[in-house]
Amino acid sequence: MVLLAHLSISNNTFTNNTRSATSGATYLIYNSGAVASSINMNNNNLSFNHVGATAYSGALYNVYNGSGTTTTSLSISNNILATITTTLSELELSILFTI
Numbered sequence: 696m697v698l699l700a701h702l703s704i705s706n707n708t709f710t711n712n713t714r715s716a717t718s719g720a721t722y723l724i725y726n727s728g729a730v731a732s733s734i735n736m737n738n739n740n741l742s743f744n745h746v747g748a749t750a751y752s753g754a755l756y757n758v759y760n761g762s763g764t765t766t767t768s769l770s771i772s773n774n775i776l777a778t779i780t781t782t783l784s785e786l787e788l789s790i791l792f793t794i
Contacts, residue, residue: 698731708740733768742778
């Protein structure tokens with residue numbers, strides 16, 4: 696496995712993301728790469744619209760980091776999570792921080 700020294704997913708705009716599935720997880724920003732030194736996921740503008748005809752039983756992960764090492768520095772800040780819409784009764788919104 697090759698370890699990257701630094702990873703930056705910053706200053707992006709992801710708008711008008713849609714999904715019509717009724718289950719499963721949706722990730723707007725996702726990292727699973729092995730990063731040794733620093734991970735920066737900052738200043739992103741995200742929006743999501745569920746357009747399904749039936750209830751959505753999945754999870755929406757706006758910013759997800761699932762990797763790193765014991766020495767990795769993680770920064771997730773100043774992300775705008777706006778215009779998250781659904782016509783249904785439930786939608787789980789999560790930000791998961793793991794290293």
